[in-house]
Amino acid sequence: DIRMTQSPSSVSASIGDRVTITCRASHHISNWLAWYQQKPGKAPKLLIYAASTLHTGVPSRFSGSGSGTDFTLTISSLQPEDFATYYCQQANNLPPYTFGQGTKVEIK
């Protein structure tokens, strides 16, 4: 199975900060990479698929980049509603489509 490693596991940031989260795949996955946001007590929501394509309705302050094994999620200017946990997921070729361990974005 492909292993996904996110860093950092948590980050403290202030409103307006630029936040970057990285995700590394144990094998080459082309651009088959998705990012999700999850708030406490809620189901995850898809933010980005195909490494860099924003899902419908996702604010443009979110962006994704990368290909192969190394990927990045960037929030250009952190807003109050962005405090949450973020997960990457690889969707390459065949299942299982493994998730990273998550990155919690907290208020500084």
Added chain:
Amino acid sequence: EVQLVESGGGVVQPGGSLRLSCVASGFTFDDYAMLWVRQVPGKGLEWVSVISGDGGGTYYADSVKGRFTVSRDNSKNSLLLQMNSLRTEDTAFYYCGKDREGRLLGGEIDYWGQGTLVIVSA
């Protein structure tokens, strides 16, 4: 509007069985693979299973293979997860999800249910 509504969670003893259901609306159900993902409270997401749109293809995480069975009834827009030989480590919220783009065995999940809690405890 896409909606996914899970049910069937509850408390069960180790070794017991439980069947989860997910009813879908707002899209052409049999055009899309459907997936199950679980989450131990306070922990990360774990991919569990996928079933193709026609029900002919399935895949399972190693942690549940041989114990869980995914199926679907396209006439009722419903997805099922039969869980047998349950273990304490199966305790989690279980989410159903819709595949984003119609790949045979799914991929990214663009819509998620609200989750149903399964507790395996003596």
